Amino acid sequence: GESVGLHLPTLSVQEGDNSIINCAYSNSASDYFIWYKQESGKGPQFIIDIRSNMDKRQGQRVTVLLNKTVKHLSLQIAATQPGDSAVYFCAENSGNQAGTALIFGKGTTLSVSS
Amino acid sequence: EAEVAQSPRYKITEKSQAVAFWCDPISGHATLYWYRQILGQGPELLVQFQDESVVDDSQLPKDRFSAERLKGVDSTLKIQPAELGDSAMYLCASSDGTSGGVETQYFGPGTRLLVL
DSSP states (O other), rough: OOOOOOSSSEEETTTOOOOEEEEEEEETTTOOOEEEOTTTSOOOOOEEETTTOOOOEEEEEEEEEEETTTEEEEEEEOOOOOOOOOOOOEEEEEEOOOSOEEEEOOOEEEEEEE | OOOOEEOSSEEEEOTOOOOEEEOOTTTTHHHHHEEEEOSSSEEEEEEEETEEEEEEOOOOTTEEEEEEEETOOOOOOOESSSOOOGGGEEEEEOOOOOSOOOOEEOOOOOOEEOOO
């Protein structure tokens, strides 16, 4: 079936560096994408989302880029901090019966060393 | 800040026993989701409610799993009987449910289930 995937299972960076986490999706009909951060033992925490009519959206220290031509999504974290260490998931709307449930990728584990 | 509440946070049970998980969504959120997350993987949808109605339970193993949201507010997910393969994190999420389209989903802390 169609699914969202991430290019790298792990990413290690130094504190203060910029981090880029990538995600490829396969459903060209998806019109909504979202990034979540999940710390150990906790539920996913919303970071930022983007709709398919945009190619870039910025938040506080985070930027999401959407390239619909190659079906690629990325999350950029500026000045990465130790508190950013977590698993990051991208997700897309699944087109289920209600059209709103999400399909998640496997996740990228970000490790930030100080 | 409003949050999705779940209980219990942890549950250990023996196979063939019954377990139940509870979720209280963000106040006013009409749409409620139950997801299951196996260790090392992303969450997968089990069931979706719009108010008190099920709008998608296609991935719910209905021979052993049931879910209800009787008054359109809080929800209960039940497993009977539990099997070893049910060990996972069970996550509840909610969204506003009024836009008619996709909306940001907010997750609770989850219930970690271990079946022995």
